[in-house]
Amino acid sequence: MDVGSFPVSLGLFITPMRQDTLADVTIDKASDVPNRIRRGRESTITYFIFLESTGSDTARNVVVTDMLPEGSVFEPDMSSENCELLVGANTVECTVGDLTPGGTAFLDIAISIVCEEDVLNQAVVEFLDGQGETRLKDSNVWTVRCTSSGSSSCSVANAPVEGKGVALASLAILLISAFIIGVRRYALYRIYR
Numbered sequence: 001m002d003v004g005s006f007p008v009s010l011g012l013f014i015t016p017m018r019q020d021t022l023a024d025v026t027i028d029k030a031s032d033v034p035n036r037i038r039r040g041r042e043s044t045i046t047y048f049i050f051l052e053s054t055g056s057d058t059a060r061n062v063v064v065t066d067m068l069p070e071g072s073v074f075e076p077d078m079s080s081e082n083c084e085l086l087v088g089a090n091t092v093e094c095t096v097g098d099l100t101p102g103g104t105a106f107l108d109i110a111i112s113i114v115c116e117e118d119v120l121n122q123a124v125v126e127f128l129d130g131q132g133e134t135r136l137k138d139s140n141v142w143t144v145r146c147t148s149s150g151s152s153s154c155s156v157a158n159a160p161v162e163g164k165g166v167a168l169a170s171l172a173i174l175l176i177s178a179f180i181i182g183v184r185r186y187a188l189y190r191i192y193r
Contacts (some may be wrong), residue, residue, distance in 0.1 A: 056130075
């Protein structure tokens, strides 16, 4: 070894933190709203939220918060069991727990609302990444558009979302959630008939 050289073994290794080694969670949102809802009448909208752990570490303490549209009422009997209305706010909080890499979670949040103007809704997921840092991510904005006063219906529009596979994920959420709602309604029908 040459005295004038500085070998790598001096212990001065700098390892950059790679984003793909952290926990990460994606959040997508859809709804069961049909193409037409009568203006001025109370309607029920069920939002479907799909979470996926896309990082290499477990996302810990995953919680979804959804500030409900103004004038809406949370329907707990039609929503996921782990979702509850926060006291003193029109906000629903859903506790998911931990999501391992590749893990998924589905949530239903149902509301009743009179469709008089555009109804915009967006959820936020909060979790701890692999280094214990709190991270927040917004879902896509889901919009129910009410038509002008000359019409008696509302139409659904989904705001564009960045990322690949979002349309397919939204469709999958919609189909799975529609199946779950159908099973729930059939079970209620069998119980109460």
